[in-house]
Amino acid sequence: MRIGIDAASLVGDKGGVGWHTHHLLKALLALDEKTDYVGYLRPGSLQAGQLSGWPPTSGLRWIETPRWLMSWRARWDRLDLYHGPNFKMHTTGRYGGIVTIHDLWLVRHPEYSRKLLGQAGSSKRAIATANRARKVVTVSEFSAREIESLYGVPRDHVRVIHNGVSEEFTPLCNDQVKAELRTRWSIASAGFILFVGGADPRKNHAGFLKAVAICRSQLGGRAVVLVGDAEHPQGSYAATAQSLGLAQEVRCTGRLDREDLRKLYSCTDLFVFPSLYEGFGMPVLEAMACGAPTITSSTSSLPEVAGDAALLVDPDDVEGLAQAMVNIVSDADLQRNLRQRGYERARLFTWQRAARSTSALYHELCT
Secondary structure (H helix, E strand, C coil), rough: EEEEEEEEHHHHCHHHHHHHHHHHHHHHHHHHCCCCCCCECCCHHHHCCCCCCCCCCCCCCEEECCHHHHHHHHHCCCEEEEECCCCHHHHHHHEEEEECCCCCCCHHHHHHHCCCCHHHHHHHHHHHHHHCCCCEEEEEEEHHHHHHHEEEEEHEEECCCCCCCCCCCCCCCCCHHHHHHHHHHCCCCEEEEECCCCCHHCCCCHHHHHHHHHHHCCCCCCCCEEECCCCCEEEEEEHHHHHHCCCCEEEEECCCCCCHHHHHHHHCCCCEEECCCCCCCCCHHHHHHCCCCCCEEEEHHHHHHHHCCCEEEECCHEEEEHHHHHHHHHHHHHHHHHHHHHHHCCCCCCHHHHHHHHHHHHHHHHC
């Protein structure tokens, strides 16, 4: 069996889809089945040197090709099935193709689209792709319901395969790491509260900082560390903090590599992820795997991911979020309980499990 995969997202700024593709493809290769994979890249990608970390294997070939040649290339490479893990399906194999749709945020909220003509054209093309695919894959039951509701795709045409949490995310917190974080980010010995997501309004940094402003006096002098792009056309970490009088408490790190994230997740007193909408919500599992007591939203896919291992709050309820934060930082037993439940919850989501489910789907469609 030969599977073609759109691997373009592996090059450059990976983002959520890029890391999804990275971990899924590595886990598929580790299954050691009699399956050949062809990873399709944009011309010039191999010269960028960003695929050097992939181990040599006879089970994977990288092919550079422009998208307009993909139909011809798929025939030349004798693909059995093509998998587009990034919302699009550029070609098909002998048994057709599948497409992964991670979320429908911009369909629900087209006002946040950066496209000049809005989302109508993109949505029309996405619906056509979903109907053309042999199966649509998505990462949560919530997203499956969204695809059925907003795209009109029958539920039995959609397969849910949850993301995994990378094995990189394990606890790493000792005196040396704590000292490093305090020095690097000017964090006082009182500790810190962590937010990851960027200034994109979907991630709801404004609601989080409003909650901090409400309960600031009850947080024990803890710093507030904001990870991710600090500026967005519709939001700014610094501007929001300044408007709420939190400039002294807030530390904006920008984007960080995974090792730095691991250290922050591991050493934080509290991780807060009050996103307005998520197709999955990887930071929740990453934080839990590192032992961070977690608060997240009671909406979209986040209860499905967090289970009973986090405190769930309405992301629009700023006062409720503030109270949840105070409850955790003031209750050592609750912190320990959430840490333990978080470890256990994160272990349920592995890329090995995702790869087995994906491989089973490939075999199902190619027979």
